[in-house]
Amino acid sequence: MSRTIYCLLFLFPFFVNAQYTGTASVTQGLGSVVASNIYTCTNGRIANIGTITATDNTVWTVPAEVNFTNSSFPFASDLHNSCTGATFANDVAALAALNGSDIVTVDSGGELITAFIFADNYFEMYINGTPVGKDNVPYTQFNSNIVRFRVNRPFTIAMLLVDWEENLGLGSENSGGFQYHDGDGGMAAVFKDSGNAIIAVTDANWRAQTFYTSPIVDLTCPTENGTSRISSACSTQDSNNGLSYYGLHWSRPANWTDETFNDSSWPQATTYTNAAIGVNNKPAYTNFINVFDDPSDDAQFIWSTNVILDNEVIVRQTVLANTTGLNEYTYEKEICLYPNPAQQEFQISFNGKFNSVTVERVSILNSYGEILISTEKHTGKMDVSDLSAGFYFVRIQTEIGEVVKKLIIKN
Secondary structure (H helix, E strand, C coil), rough: CCCHHHHHHHHHHHHHHCCCCCCEEEEECCEEECCCCCCCCCCCCCCCEEECCCCCCEEEECCCCCCCCCCCCCCCCEEEEEECCCCCCHHHHHHCCCCCCCCEEECCEEEEEEEEEEEECEEEEEEEEEEEEEEECCCCCEEEEEEEEEEEEEEEEEEECCCCCCCCCEEEECCCCEEEEEEEEEEEEEECCCCCCCCCCCCCCCCEEEEEEEEECCCCCCEEEEECEEECCCCCCEEEECCEEEECCCCCCCCCCCCCCCCCCEEECCCCCCHHCCCCCCHHHCCCCHHHCCCCCCEEEEECCCCCCCEEEEEEEEECCCCCCCCCCHHHHHHHEEEECCCCCCEECCHHHCCCCEEEEEEECCCCCCEEEEEEEECCCCCCCCCCCEEHHHHHEEEEEEEEEEEECCC
């Protein structure tokens, strides 16, 4: 018997590798609990943290490595939280309950930005690499939050999103009569300036990358296309026998929170309806429809391409300087810098209906907002051979408005 077990253990990694051809580390079965029930809430689910070892001997934290117990990372304020009794009637009442001590300063003298977030289940938010707020309920009951910070525009939002799990390493929970039910995620957010004007919402223009997918029943179903980690062909069927299921894990880039991180190769976020996420019976969302579903600028739920199986996702977006005429869709879709990253020079390309727009000035700024190069009536290539390798902003002023793009210069 001992020889048979040894052979099975020896052959298992090779069997897995023969089935799976992607770039992830592969785990199978349940992880081990290392932090038991990090948060307690009446009628809430148990929020454990654990570890699991992959076939390549790497050790992974499940559902994700988070800062929930890190006292130096600020908690977000309550918009709605039945765990603490903070059940405000509206956003005005929730904001009135704050005394200003919640505001995180990213840039001294920066403008006050207020973010409203509903996350299923957990989020951590960074602005230009600075931690500004984390969810104060890691699992359930469902809550929503306010995060306030001072920053200069443009600024970059980076958020870690985690769909928590009861079966550690198996991306599932006990629900609906099934021990292994594949729960879903989803996050919606609205960002307002000090005048209560919306300056950003979650939509398809954000970037979203997957770092943990589970449960995977069949290792031949996930695929990859460039940086896209695709599990749409994988089963999401509930089960009472899921201990043999797999998890896929990818390492986060070291500087993913920074404004200098180049996310241009990441997939765009996938959007989901309120009904798909299932928020129509959750007061943490429905009490604030005026915020999240503003008729002029609706915040959409975003995630990776698989809101059910992908359990750890990072999303990013850059909020531009004040603009007129050119909206966020144009910024993302119709104006390109190429090559990007650049070495000696780059060009600006206007696509679609903006291909005849007149450029009045192009400026290159460093991360402090200082203008390094500026030229009027730009019509061709931009020489950047005198700039050091690094991260820059390109401000493009046209006859119909202004946009700011990110530019990476490499040696």
